[in-house]
Amino acid sequence: MxxxxxxxxxxxxxxxxxxxxxxxxxxxxxxxxxxxxxxxxxxxxxxxxxxxxxxxxxxxxxxxxxxxxxxxxxxxxxxxxxxxxxxxxRAFVFQEFDQLLPWQTVRANIEFALIAGAHLARGEAADRAAHYIAKVGLHAFADNYPHTLSGGMKQRVAIARAMAMEPAILxxxxxxxxxxxxxxxxxxxxxxxxxxxxxxxxxxxxxxxxxxxxxxxxxxxxxxxxxxxxxxxxxxxxxxxxxxxxxxxxxxxxxxxxxxxxxxxxxxxxxxxx
Amino acid sequence: MSEPTHERPEIVNTLNTHEFAVIQAPHSRWRRLCDNGAFRKTLVLVVLMVIWEVYARALANPLLFPTFSATVGALLSALVTGELPRAAAATLILLFKGYLAGLLLAALLTAFASMTRIGADILETLTAMFNPLPSIALLPLALIWFGLGEGSIIFVLIHAVVWAVALNAFAGFRSVSPTLKMVGRNYGLSRAGFVLRILIPGAFPSILTGLKIGWAFAWRTLIAAELVFGVSSGSGGLGWYIYQSKNQLEIPAVFAGLLTVILFGLSVENLVFRVIEKHTVRRWGMAS
CATH class of the missing domain: 3.40.50.300 (P-loop containing nucleotide triphosphate hydrolases)
Structure with missing residues (x-):
């Protein structure tokens, strides 16, 4: 036993x-x-x-x-x-606010990771990005560039991006x-x-x-x-x-x-x- | 021993949620006009033209300093005869050839310098050696090497462009934040994807500065080269047009040629580089 x-x-x-x-x-x-x-x-x-x-x-x-x-x-x-x-x-969330690509919107920052990292098709990536943006409560800011967000919002985007990858470990x-x-x-x-x-x-x-x-x-x-x-x-x-x-x-x-x-x-x- | 305490009532307000006179309102028309950079700069240009016209009329010596209106007249008549457009086109074609060749070489040098440490050493040493060397000083040598023609002018143009662009681009690549580089690697970008999606956009403010400086250097070098050896390039460019007009004592035409150079400079700065800037580094909040 x-x-x-x-x-x-x-x-x-x-x-x-x-x-x-x-x-x-x-x-x-x-x-x-x-x-x-x-x-x-x-x-x-x-x-x-x-x-x-x-x-x-x-x-x-x-x-x-x-x-x-x-x-x-x-x-x-x-x-x-x-x-x-x-x-x-193993999706990483850094301490620094500059972990978001300044040249991409909130939405594009997440989609880029999904397309490059998770090899999703564009439409699928868009859906999943929208889902996780809503999860961290930023749907109103999906088309904003990172420099227009506050520090807390930037970290939320970074967390959403990492979670959207649905990684084995965060x-x-x-x-x-x-x-x-x-x-x-x-x-x-x-x-x-x-x-x-x-x-x-x-x-x-x-x-x-x-x-x-x-x-x-x-x-x-x-x-x-x-x-x-x-x-x-x-x-x-x-x-x-x-x-x-x-x-x-x-x-x-x-x-x-x-x-x-x-x-x-x-x-x-x-x-x-x- | 006890501290004196002041008894004070607590204050809790109920917030006003309506009855605000103004929370946000659009600016007045005059305010918006003053905030418009294009409007302010046009104003500067107009003032300069007026000063020019008044001074030239007071001087009353068209051989030394023609009026603004005489210059514009010469410019228009040269445009009509097609002399000036031909000269400008010849200059621009040569300029693009030299500029693009310079950019290509700069890209190769920068790529080599970013990949290896010895490449960086080579780029830094070469730039320190050649950047202070005025391109026009190489023209006599270039004429011996490449003969009287396009080849030697393109050679000096490449020299004018390559160091400024390579130096700025390389500094830009170096300054891309380590966090962004780690993000790129974390999400598994390929080598090419890493360069295209992380390094180049990250270094874009510096790259753009390099492109601007390179463009200005190329312009100056080309006009100077044409002034000195204009006839050798076969098809006379703007510099040659200025030189020839001076020989024929057509001073308003000299001014018209110079004005054309200025107009090209202004329009490239405002229509090309400013537009690129507005849609990239300014929108991204990366403008320095």
Missing amino acids: AESHQEAHKQHSPLLSVQGVTLQYRTTDQLLTATYRVSLDVQRSDRFVVLGPSGCGKSTLLKAIGGFHAPTEGRILLNGTAVHAPGPE LMDEPFAALDALTREHMQQELLQLWQDTRFTVIFVTHSIPEAIRIGNRILLLSAHPGQVRAELNSPGTDLRDAQGKLLSTRIQELLFDRALKSAAGDNGGNDNV
């Missing part, structure tokens, strides 16, 4: 599997290690959040999953096949980081609503603890310099207390910063003695 249970568990293989991935990149005068032997598994319909301080290599990790950056060690498997190059089955690199606080909260809510509708799989990178708790059902904590997996936690969607009465956000904070706090305290003690 227990054995068959285990077998069933094995068949439930992860959608995306990152195995011992070390990422390095060259700057003009040095070689930097962004992440060191990071492993993680993402299941279907996960809202998998990668959380860490700046410099923990979370964006580099996401770009590696996107295929923009080859790992120096380890491998990345999507549905069991290794990731080598960028591809439309990769979101701090998509709301450059938005004002009110818009940001609104967009988080919308994203969760969209997830309720279609149950897509998403990896969401952020450096905000409240955002991670709100968006994610699973949160990966990366330490900085170089990025290593500190913990992988479950999130109920709100900042609840655990059995010890500790808030999830406090736990995350302690896990992310304990070493830094201790070493800072140690330094202070040393200085006092001198």
